Amino acid sequence: MRIPGFGLCIAVCLSSIFISSGISHARLTNKELLDRTGLKLSNYNNARAHAAFTVEEQIDTNIFLDNTDRKLDSITILEPSVGLDLPFGENSLSADYDVGIYLYGKYIDQGHVDQRARALAEFNLNDYKVTSKDTFRIFTSRASNEVSQRIKQEINTFRTGVEAQFEKLIFDAGYTNLWEAYESDQIFYESLMYKDKDRFTNRVDMTASYRVLPKTYLLIENDLGFVHYYNSSEVPGSWYDE
Numbered sequence: 001m002r003i004p005g006f007g008l009c010i011a012v013c014l015s016s017i018f019i020s021s022g023i024s025h026a027r028l029t030n031k032e033l034l035d036r037t038g039l040k041l042s043n044y045n046n047a048r049a050h051a052a053f054t055v056e057e058q059i060d061t062n063i064f065l066d067n068t069d070r071k072l073d074s075i076t077i078l079e080p081s082v083g084l085d086l087p088f089g090e091n092s093l094s095a096d097y098d099v100g101i102y103l104y105g106k107y108i109d110q111g112h113v114d115q116r117a118r119a120l121a122e123f124n125l126n127d128y129k130v131t132s133k134d135t136f137r138i139f140t141s142r143a144s145n146e147v148s149q150r151i152k153q154e155i156n157t158f159r160t161g162v163e164a165q166f167e168k169l170i171f172d173a174g175y176t177n178l179w180e181a182y183e184s185d186q187i188f189y190e191s192l193m194y195k196d197k198d199r200f201t202n203r204v205d206m207t208a209s210y211r212v213l214p215k216t217y218l219l220i221e222n223d224l225g226f227v228h229y230y231n232s233s234e235v236p237g238s239w240y241d242e
Contacts, residue, residue, distance in 0.1 A: 038085070045088045050096075054079045063110060065148040074105040090124040100139075112150065114139040132160040151194060152183040161205075168211040176203040176225075196232035201225055 038050030056077040062070040083096030100114040115138045123130045136156045142148045161174025178201040182194040203225035209217045223242045229235040 038083075045086065047087070048085045049083070050085070051082045052080070052098075063104070063107060065142045071107065073107050073110070076103040076105070077101065078103070092122050093120070095119040110150070112140045127166075128162050128164045130160070130162050132158075134158045145194070146188070147186070149186060151186065154181045154183070155179065170209045170217075172205075172207045174205050176205065177201070178203070192232070192234060196229065196235055198229065198231040200228045200230060202228075 038048040041047040041049055056079070058075040058077065059072070060075055061072050063073050063075075064071055078101040079098060081096060081098030084094070086093040095118065097115075097117045099116075102110075102112050102114070104110045116135065118135045119133070121132045134156070136154075138152070138154050140150045140152050142150055144153065145151050156179045157176065158178075159174055159176040161172060163170070163172040165171075179199075180201075181198045184194040186194050188194045188197060203223055205221075205223045207219070207221045209219045211217050224240075226237060226239050228237040
């Protein structure tokens with residue numbers, strides 16, 4: 001359960017500070033990292049730097065995700081962030097970095113820091129658009145594991161792809177490399193540790209759609225990938241096709 005009013009009030013107050021200083025006050029929620037307002041760095045290519053800082057107050061009625069012994073606590077979340085946009089012609093480069101600092105009122109030892117860094121390169125050619133994106137996260141989450149323990153994870157997702165549109169046909173193909181790792185010596189299942197689940201996933205994806213009517217498309221989509229558990233001799237790698 002959240003009580004957003006307090007956090008909203010502080011966020012609005014802080015936003016006015018960023019507005020007066022000429023720096024973006026918007027939270028970094030745009031996955032594509034584009035169309036930022038901020039401090040202009042260059043008249044030549046409209047390069048901009050942007051920053052934000054928000055404060056949010058939450059009330060969690062079951063911080064340990066326990067079915068019987070529920071514990072309530074207040075959580076103060078501090079979220080500073082910075083970023084940079086470098087457009088040039090019809091192309092652009094963008095990057096940002098944000099931190100989530102979680103401060104618990106009663107159960108102080110549950111405090112943790114989550115981090116995320118993102119980058120995007122987009123090149124618009126005559127008939128094609130080439131995009132490369134990378135997102136790196138360091139975080140902890142009770143909900144992401146079977147024992148509801150706070151286990152630290154690192155995830156890096158890189159994708160590069162090309163898309164094109166020819167009258168009624170739209171085509172998109174790409175390659176994704178996903179790295180997932182656990183910083184834990186806890187048991188996952190019998191003799192398996194969580195680090196046995198550390199893995200690389202390499203995937204090739206393709207999507208094609210054809211407009212048969214003004215608002216009706218025929219869609220074909222396929223993903224082909226391979227999962228490799230590089231820290232385990234017990235968990236086999238596997239191919240999948242969706």
